[in-house]
Amino acid sequence: MDDPLLPVGPSKYVKYDSTETFVTEITDGGFEELRPSSNDTNNLGYRIGRRRDLLTKRKRIAEVSFVLGVIGILLVIIDTELVLAGKIGAESSASNAIRVVTSISTIFLLISIIAYHATGQRLFKASAGFEDWRLGMTATKWLRLSIELLICFIHPLPFLHLFIPTPNMGSSILTSKSLPTNAILTILMFLRLYLFGRFVVLHNNLFYASSVQSMGALSRVKINASFVFKALLSSTPCVVLGTVMVSTIVINSWNIRLCEVYADPNSKLGEFTQAIWLTTVTFLTVGYGDIIPHSFCGRIIALLSGLMGVGIVALAVAVLAHNLEQSxxxxxxxxxxxxxxxxxxxxxxxxxxxxxxxxxxxxxxxxxxxxxxxxxxxxxxxxxxxxxxxxxxxxxxxxxGMIGPVELSSELNNMCDVVTSVKEDQKGFEQRIANLENLVVNMSRQLHDVRDMLNNKKCRSIKE
Structure with a gap:
C-alpha cells in the first residue's frame, strides 16, 4: 500500500497535564504554547486556560476594590476626627479637599466594581461556552450590580452642608436636633466593608482548588462565599468570630460617638471609651443602663448592635460548646x-x-x-x-454507649464466625440436596425397572 493511513510529518495533539496546565506536544519532541483560533472557543483546553486567567484577573480586581474602599473609609475617618477635634472646620477648604479625594477614590471604586462583575460575566461565558455575554445576565445579577454600585457610591460629598432634622427622643439635654447629611453618609460608608469578605473568599485556596471544584460539581455543592465562610468557621472559629466581634464593636462605637457628638457636644458618649462600653454591653445583651444614647441615630445603631450581638454570641457559644465536647x-x-x-x-x-x-x-x-x-x-x-x-x-x-476499637474488633470477629458457620451449613445443605437428587434418580431408575419387569410378565402371561 502506497498511501499511509496516517499523515506523514509533524502533527500536534493536546496533551493533558492537569486541570491548570495544557501544553502542546510536537512529534519531534518540542513543546510550544497552544494558541487557539477564534473558532476554537469551544475547545476544552482553551476554556480551562481562559477560566484560569479570568479567575486571576478577578482576584486582582477584588484586591484593588478592597484597597480603594479602605482608603475612602480612612480618609473619611481622618476628616471627621479633625472636624470633631476642632482642627479644621466642616466647611473649610481642607475638609472639602479630603472629600474631593474621597470622591475620586469612590469613582475608581465604582469602575473596579463594574470591572469585577464584567470579569465574572466573562468567566461565566468561558465556562458555559456562550458567545454573547448578555445570555448570562439575569435580573438578579443586574440587581446585585445596582446594589453594590449604590453601596460603594455612598460617601460624604464635598461642598454639601445640609442638615437633616431628627427627633430628640424626649430628651431635654440636647442642644441640636439636626444631623449633618455628611455624618449620615459617613456612617453608611462602612457598608463598604463587605469588600473585605470578598477579599478573604477570593484569597482562600478552597475557592480556586480544582479538586474542590470537581468534588463540588460531583456532589452538587456550590463552592461559593457561603461554603468558604463555613469552612473558615469550622477550621478557625476563634479567629473568625473574634474578628467579627471586635470589628463590629469598634465600628458601632465610633458611629454612636459620631451621632451623639453632633446631637450633644457635651455628651458622655463623646469619649470613645464610653461609646465602646455602651456598645459592648448592648452587643452582649447585658444593658446596665448607666449610659444611654440620646440621639435617634445613636439608638438605631445601638439597636442594630444588639441584634448583631444576639446572633454572633449565640454562634460563639455553639462553637465553644462544640470545642469543649469530647471527641x-x-x-x-x-x-x-x-x-x-x-x-x-x-x-x-x-x-x-x-x-x-x-x-x-x-x-x-x-x-x-x-x-x-x-x-x-x-x-x-x-x-x-x-x-x-x-x-x-x-x-x-x-x-x-461505648463503641470503640475493642468492641468493633470483637463484633467483627463474631460476624466472621457467624458467616463461617453459615457457609459451612450451606455446604452441608448443598451436599444433602445432592444426595437427595441422587436418591431420587436411583428411585426413578428402579421404578422404571419394576415397570419393565411388570410389562414383561404381563406379555408372557398373555402369550401363554
Whole structure:
C-alpha cells in the first residue's frame, strides 16, 4: 500500500497535564504554547486556560476594590476626627479637599466594581461556552450590580452642608436636633466593608482548588462565599468570630460617638471609651443602663448592635460548646477508665460482702444473735451489696454507649464466625440436596425397572 493511513510529518495533539496546565506536544519532541483560533472557543483546553486567567484577573480586581474602599473609609475617618477635634472646620477648604479625594477614590471604586462583575460575566461565558455575554445576565445579577454600585457610591460629598432634622427622643439635654447629611453618609460608608469578605473568599485556596471544584460539581455543592465562610468557621472559629466581634464593636462605637457628638457636644458618649462600653454591653445583651444614647441615630445603631450581638454570641457559644465536647476517641478512653474504676469498686464491694457475711456467721455461731456489733456488720453488708449493685448498673449503662476499637474488633470477629458457620451449613445443605437428587434418580431408575419387569410378565402371561 502506497498511501499511509496516517499523515506523514509533524502533527500536534493536546496533551493533558492537569486541570491548570495544557501544553502542546510536537512529534519531534518540542513543546510550544497552544494558541487557539477564534473558532476554537469551544475547545476544552482553551476554556480551562481562559477560566484560569479570568479567575486571576478577578482576584486582582477584588484586591484593588478592597484597597480603594479602605482608603475612602480612612480618609473619611481622618476628616471627621479633625472636624470633631476642632482642627479644621466642616466647611473649610481642607475638609472639602479630603472629600474631593474621597470622591475620586469612590469613582475608581465604582469602575473596579463594574470591572469585577464584567470579569465574572466573562468567566461565566468561558465556562458555559456562550458567545454573547448578555445570555448570562439575569435580573438578579443586574440587581446585585445596582446594589453594590449604590453601596460603594455612598460617601460624604464635598461642598454639601445640609442638615437633616431628627427627633430628640424626649430628651431635654440636647442642644441640636439636626444631623449633618455628611455624618449620615459617613456612617453608611462602612457598608463598604463587605469588600473585605470578598477579599478573604477570593484569597482562600478552597475557592480556586480544582479538586474542590470537581468534588463540588460531583456532589452538587456550590463552592461559593457561603461554603468558604463555613469552612473558615469550622477550621478557625476563634479567629473568625473574634474578628467579627471586635470589628463590629469598634465600628458601632465610633458611629454612636459620631451621632451623639453632633446631637450633644457635651455628651458622655463623646469619649470613645464610653461609646465602646455602651456598645459592648448592648452587643452582649447585658444593658446596665448607666449610659444611654440620646440621639435617634445613636439608638438605631445601638439597636442594630444588639441584634448583631444576639446572633454572633449565640454562634460563639455553639462553637465553644462544640470545642469543649469530647471527641469519639477521647470519650472512648474516658469511658474505658470509668469502667476500670467501676470494676475495681465492684470487686471491693464483693470482697466486703464476703467479709461481712463471714463475720456475721461467726457472731451467730458464737451465740450473738442480737447486739450492736451484729447490727453494725449487717449494715455494712447491706451497704456493700448496694454499692456492688450500683457499680454493675453504672458499668452496664456505660457499656451501652461505648463503641470503640475493642468492641468493633470483637463484633467483627463474631460476624466472621457467624458467616463461617453459615457457609459451612450451606455446604452441608448443598451436599444433602445432592444426595437427595441422587436418591431420587436411583428411585426413578428402579421404578422404571419394576415397570419393565411388570410389562414383561404381563406379555408372557398373555402369550401363554
Amino acid at each position: 469519639r476517641s477521647e470519650k472512648y478512653i474516658h469511658t474505658f477508665v470509668q469502667q476500670l474504676a467501676l470494676d475495681k469498686c465492684a470487686k471491693n464491694a464483693a470482697s466486703d460482702v464476703v467479709k461481712q457475711t463471714v463475720r456475721i456467721w461467726l457472731l451467730k455461731k458464737n451465740g450473738h444473735y442480737k447486739g450492736k456489733t451484729l447490727l453494725k456488720h449487717q449494715s455494712k453488708l447491706l451497704r456493700a451489696k448496694r454499692k456492688m449493685q450500683e457499680a454493675k448498673f453504672t458499668k452496664s449503662h456505660l457499656s451501652e
